[in-house]
Amino acid sequence: MADLRPEPPPRIGIDRPGSFSRSCFHERHPVLIANLIADHPYPPRIRARLEALLAESLDGTVPPEVPPGPNQAFWAAELAACAGRPWSALPYLWAESYFYRRLLDATEYFDTESPWCGVDLFAPQKHAQLAGPEIRADLDAYAALSERDRTERRQALLHASLWGNQADLGFRTTTDIAGRSGVVVDDGAAVWDLVDGPGGGPVIVVADNAGRELTADLALVDALLETGVVELHLKPHPYFVSDATGNDLLATLDALDADPNKPVQALAQRLREAIRDESLRVRTHGFYALPSTYRHLPPGLARDYGAARLVIVKGDLNYRRLVGDREWDPATPFGDVVAYFPGDVAALRTAKSDLAVGIPPARLTELDNASPDWRISGTHAMIQVLH
Numbered sequence: 001m002a003d004l005r006p007e008p009p010p011r012i013g014i015d016r017p018g019s020f021s022r023s024c025f026h027e028r029h030p031v032l033i034a035n036l037i038a039d040h041p042y043p044p045r046i047r048a049r050l051e052a053l054l055a056e057s058l059d060g061t062v063p064p065e066v067p068p069g070p071n072q073a074f075w076a077a078e079l080a081a082c083a084g085r086p087w088s089a090l091p092y093l094w095a096e097s098y099f100y101r102r103l104l105d106a107t108e109y110f111d112t113e114s115p116w117c118g119v120d121l122f123a124p125q126k127h128a129q130l131a132g133p134e135i136r137a138d139l140d141a142y143a144a145l146s147e148r149d150r151t152e153r154r155q156a157l158l159h160a161s162l163w164g165n166q167a168d169l170g171f172r173t174t175t176d177i178a179g180r181s182g183v184v185v186d187d188g189a190a191v192w193d194l195v196d197g198p199g200g201g202p203v204i205v206v207a208d209n210a211g212r213e214l215t216a217d218l219a220l221v222d223a224l225l226e227t228g229v230v231e232l233h234l235k236p237h238p239y240f241v242s243d244a245t246g247n248d249l250l251a252t253l254d255a256l257d258a259d260p261n262k263p264v265q266a267l268a269q270r271l272r273e274a275i276r277d278e279s280l281r282v283r284t285h286g287f288y289a290l291p292s293t294y295r296h297l298p299p300g301l302a303r304d305y306g307a308a309r310l311v312i313v314k315g316d317l318n319y320r321r322l323v324g325d326r327e328w329d330p331a332t333p334f335g336d337v338v339a340y341f342p343g344d345v346a347a348l349r350t351a352k353s354d355l356a357v358g359i360p361p362a363r364l365t366e367l368d369n370a371s372p373d374w375r376i377s378g379t380h381a382m383i384q385v386l387h
Contacts, residue, residue: 009327011091011352012355020354020376021092026058032241039124042107046116049106057087057099059230067105070236071286075101078291093325107152109238120238126248129211130255138212142219143261145204154223158188160379161220162348164213164315184367184374185334185350185358187385191346194225194310194387201308202229202281206288208315210248213338216231217244217314218252220269221280228278228309240317249282293321295340306342323357334384341386350381358384 014021033054037047056063064083066075078094087095107121108114120126129135142160145153162183195203203224207217217232224230235243258267274280287298294313297305305311313322322345323337337357338345354375358366367374374380 004228008324009329012093012325012327013088014090014092014095015328016331018250024092024096025087025099029057030054033257035125036107036121040107040119040121042116046107050103053099053102053106057095057102059087061086062090062098069101069104069110071290074290091325093293093320094291096240097289100287104238120247122238122242126210126242126251129242130215130251135212135215135255138215139256139264142209142267143263146263154192155188157216157220157223158191158348158383160216161213161314162350162383164209164216164350182380183358183382184380185382185384187346187383190385190387191310191312191379191383194344194346194385195224197309199309200228202231203227204231204233204241204305204311206233206310206311206313206318207235207244208318209242210244210252211242213242213314214244214248214252215256218249218256218271219267222270223300225270225274225279230274231281231283231304231308233288234282234284235288236286237289239289246282246289248283293324294338295324297342302342308343311341311343311345312348313345314348314350316352319347320353320355322347323355325355328355328357330356330359330364331361332357335386338386344385344387346383346385348381348383350378352376352378354384358382 011022013019015023016022033050036042036050042050061228062079062082062085062129066072066079066081078098082094082098090098103121104110107119108116109118109121111117138160148156151332205217205221205224207214210345221230221232232249234249235245237245253268253272256264256271259265271280275282285298286300287301313319322341323334328337334347334357352372356375367380371377
């Protein structure tokens with residue numbers, strides 16, 4: 001029988017003038033490179049590589065050499081198809097992922113004979129978040145949640161995780177949140193229905209950023225542990241800016257331990273004990289540092305997702321990988337786009353790119369009229385569930 005499903009829309013590229021994806025390469029990446037050079041005392045050879053990578057990504061073509069590190073076979077196959085093409089002709093998701101892999105190469109992250117081997121190039125900004133005044137306010141607000149009832153506390157924790165590093169919504173109560181118009185789609189009740197539902201599988205949380213976002217995620221994980229086993233999936237190594245790794249988890253637990261609030265210290269102690277007894281399983285997978293979408297999951301990871309009570313994917317990059325980084329009509333139902341997923345999934349995403357699906361047409365018109373840049377400004381967010 002013929003496949004009558006409509007063709008998916010084109011992949012988002014980086015070649016359209018005025019597009020958000022093009023601005024990432026032509027406006028954000030130059031600042032990123034300048035910040036890396038300012039943050040680290042890199043020797044001339046590394047500084048030269050960083051500047052050469054920036055120039056190549058703006059005006060050059062993709063070289064055939066496979067950058068060092070894991071997943072060599074994957075990158076060899078990808079580069080066999082992309083070598084010689086202008087960067088401007090590449091799909092956005094692929095180009096961005098490849099850019100960050102090349103950053104690791106330029107800074108000698110995988111070079112075992114270099115003193116820069118294993119040095120997280122984004123560590124200064126991660127450490128700054130854990131030491132900054134904003135996290136102090138976050139944790140004070142978290143401590144105050146101990147006085148709230150369970151339903152209100154759960155809602156606040158879910159929304160704190162949703163907004164990530166949005167300081168003005170960290171650990172707010174449901175009353176505070178109700179007056180906000182920034183949550184475009186809120187399937188939060190469905191998240192808790194699935195978490196509390198039958199089944200012996202774990203809840204899987206696929207983390208996004210370190211710093212204040214990981215702090216909020218860990219507070220949510222603590223609440224999820226009340227319902228059973230939780231798996232926290234982290235990046236295997238630095239990837240996009242501030243992506244959470246195992247080292248970031250340990251640094252965050254240390255910061256929570258050192259906090260003067262007793263409820264925050266107790267949170268750290270519960271999480272450490274949960275890791276020890278494996279009610280909280282910390283995992284990673286090479287897939288999380290590749291440009292592949294969730295439609296093309298490795299078989300083992302697909303089985304794990306299928307056996308979970310719920311998979312919660314955090315952040316904008318995971319959202320792009322979940323729905324496919326394509327030029328979707330924003331009114332396209334979320335369930336139609338992610339129907340392929342092997343189990344129940346919830347996306348918690350602060351909007352920081354053009355991509356969106358599952359927005360009711362009337363709401364979309366309202367948003368576009370009131371805030372034309374709502375998709376990229378970080379001021380709007382969504383909780384979307386496939387069940």
